[in-house]
Amino acid sequence: KVDYVQEVDKRSHLMQILHAQLANEICGKLALTLVLVETKKGADPLEYRMSMNGFPAIAIHGDRVQM
Numbered sequence: 144k145v146d147y148v149q150e151v152d153k154r155s156h157l158m159q160i161l162h163a164q165l166a167n168e169i170c171g172k173l174a175l176t177l178v179l180v181e182t183k184k185g186a187d188p189l190e191y192r193m194s195m196n197g198f199p200a201i202a203i204h205g206d207r208v209q210m
Contacts, residue, residue, distance in 0.1 A: 154192070161198050 148156045164174035166198035180186050180194065193200035 158196065161193070161196075165198075 146156065164176060167174055180189055183206060186202035190200045190202035207208050
């Protein structure tokens with residue numbers, strides 16, 4: 144599924160999607176989500192924000208050590 148949203152609505156829309164998936168996981172459906180960002184500069188803050196909201200996240204880009 145691809146959702147196109149306005150720039151100002153992106154963070155709240157992402158959180159809505161993740162909370163809906165979390166509710167489905169409680170019902171026994173495991174959901175994984177791939178979030179693409181335009182720049183690696185945006186990847187680390189998004190990883191931090193998601194982690195602070197209780198969603199495990201890993202940023203993958205060229206300046207990070209890949210495990």
